[in-house]
Amino acid sequence: MKLVEAIEIASTEAPLIITRSAPRSRRDALQNESLFHMPLIALSILSLAKGRSKPKADEIGKLIGQCFEHSLATFSGSSQELGWSANLRIRTVKALTFLESTNLITINKNTSRLEATSTGKKIVDGAIESEGELCVFLLTIQREYRNICKERAVEEKL
């Protein structure tokens, strides 16, 4: 191949190569770091696991996402789609690992559902007794979780 030909081909193909490899400036979706701090996630998992219907271990990421989305006023109906958020799920796994290793939660091997241990329950009860914003948030999450479970049951019946 002659040099002139090579340059010609290169110049026609260059824009294509450039556009393909150019870094995307928008990685907008699912980038909400500040929302996902471990202590809150851990406490939220505990408060779900404390209730009567225990959450399944392999759904917890999505559940926490949905609960957050419905409980924090500005996220309900927003396009953030926390329920699908990857970051949140990774953090949820980490939080769950922490809860398990500190023996605040056990996973029932037969049902693979999360169960708060008595120490775990005490932590949630303590947070709820504090009567602050956190308490309101946890109670809202519990109600949201109840709604999700009930609605799912209705959907299954249908």
Added chain:
Amino acid sequence: MRFESLEIVANGPNGWGSGLLEFGSDITQLFAENESGKTPLIMSTLFCLGMDVKFRADITRNCKSAILQIAINDKKITLERSIGEKFDLTVHESSKTINRFYNDEDFSRFFLNLINIKTNKLITTSGTPTLPYFSSLIPLFYLDQDHGYLEFYAARQSFVKDQYSEMVRLLVGLPPFNLYDKKRTGIELKKEADYLDTSIVSSRKLLERLQQDLTAPIRTIDTLEKKLERSKTRLEELKNTKNVKSEALSGLDDLIAEQRVRYRELSNESIQLESKISSAKLIRDEIESEIQTLNLNEDARRAFISFSELCTTPNCGMFMASAESYGKSLLYLRDQIKDLEISTAANIQAAERLEIAKSLTNRHIESFIHKRSIAEREAGIDAFIEAISTTTSDIFELQLELGKLKKVEAQKTNHANLLARRDKTLSLLEAAQKPSEQSAEVITFRLRLSQAMTKWLDTLHARNVSNQIKIDSNLKPMMGDEKLEIFKGSSKTRTVLAFHAALFEICLEDKNSPFRILILDTPKQQDIPDIHLSDYIEELKSLASKNNAQVIFSTSSYRYQIDPATDKEWLPKFGNGEDAMYLGIPNQ
């Protein structure tokens, strides 16, 4: 609920009347010397709402009845109650008598229903069931001249268990504290909650279906209405035109321009969707590499363990947490990829729909351009007919889209109402089943009340009252570690005033709350300097005018400068100077 007017009717030709007194839309001020009859007027307002009032003998002798006119939403209601020993209250709506009551209980039930307040059976101090009375709510928005400034809730009768707490809860829409027959109420509420759960699922499904039916890009009702209006005008212009050809051409031009705008919108949306799809791919890749790192980590851990010189005990626990989390993390990451794939698949479908809409619009544009070029070449009439028929079909399509959009909006409101109803039912259910447990609504209210009280104490320049307000579980405020009973004089009056203003403010935050009135009978002016009272009233005024609420107060020394457009000042009309009175013989 809004107060419109008050009138005291004279008993016979020589009796005393007040004439018709209209309430201001924001502020009503009764400004007069002491002993000119301010209190009887204020009391007769509440007398018409069922409050038990003992009038002085001369008033009972000379006045026949009190008539209060109120507005509830769009309804004009007149409440006429005879002044005398027996309870006799007649309710008129648009000058037709709709009911007459001979006891407080029946009236209460009727009136609470009228203002849309749902009540539940409570427990009396002797353990029997009772419904709350409207007159028991009155002390929360009316401050009596004598007792009103000494307590947060100065009720004339206290027969309900925890009456203060129950009334505050009823006022701000919280579930009751002591429900009667919790078991049965609980069963009924559970049934209702189940019913609402089912309705919400079907309502959401309906909403989703309706939303899928909408054509992309989704426009607002407003934009569509404007477009429709424009198309209609265009059709009118076409009908009335003389220059057939040029009108037809410009009509087609308009349509082409509109379709191009639509095409651009569609393109934008599809670009956004594509970026979403590609960022999902990116996240997926990230997760993949996280899985890879996880695997590497596990291998690394094994390498450490296999190196026996480092640690001779096989289960030393050095990397135990890591080992435990390994399997789990792997599971979740994989599970998450599955979820991402589902959401990406949905996005890809949406992108495909957009592509179809785009190509359809493109075809429209091409056909319009073609028609336009034919119209340009040929003598008008065919093109004209074409232009009219295209515009008509455009109108038809717009109307169809508008109809669909309106359906979606209606369904959205319907759905939101159902959600709100379920929320209310669930908090009632919680109150019935687990009365001792915390409720999110109650805590939110307590936090809000303490916040608002702090603000109002500041407005009232209360220097000696701690601004660390805590609302206890009976909803009674604690100022620092002190209860109201400890305070004396000015501090007490300021705290009570701050409490009522805070409660008033919270009621107003709910747009549907009927409690939009605050009545202060001669705030103890010896206790509070005029300038502080003035700050308080000014703040109340601005709150009232922003929230469609009314403040009524009487005063003998401090005088608020009224705004004639929104406020009313009631001055004594009978007699002169210091002897002027609010009640007197009419036409004299």
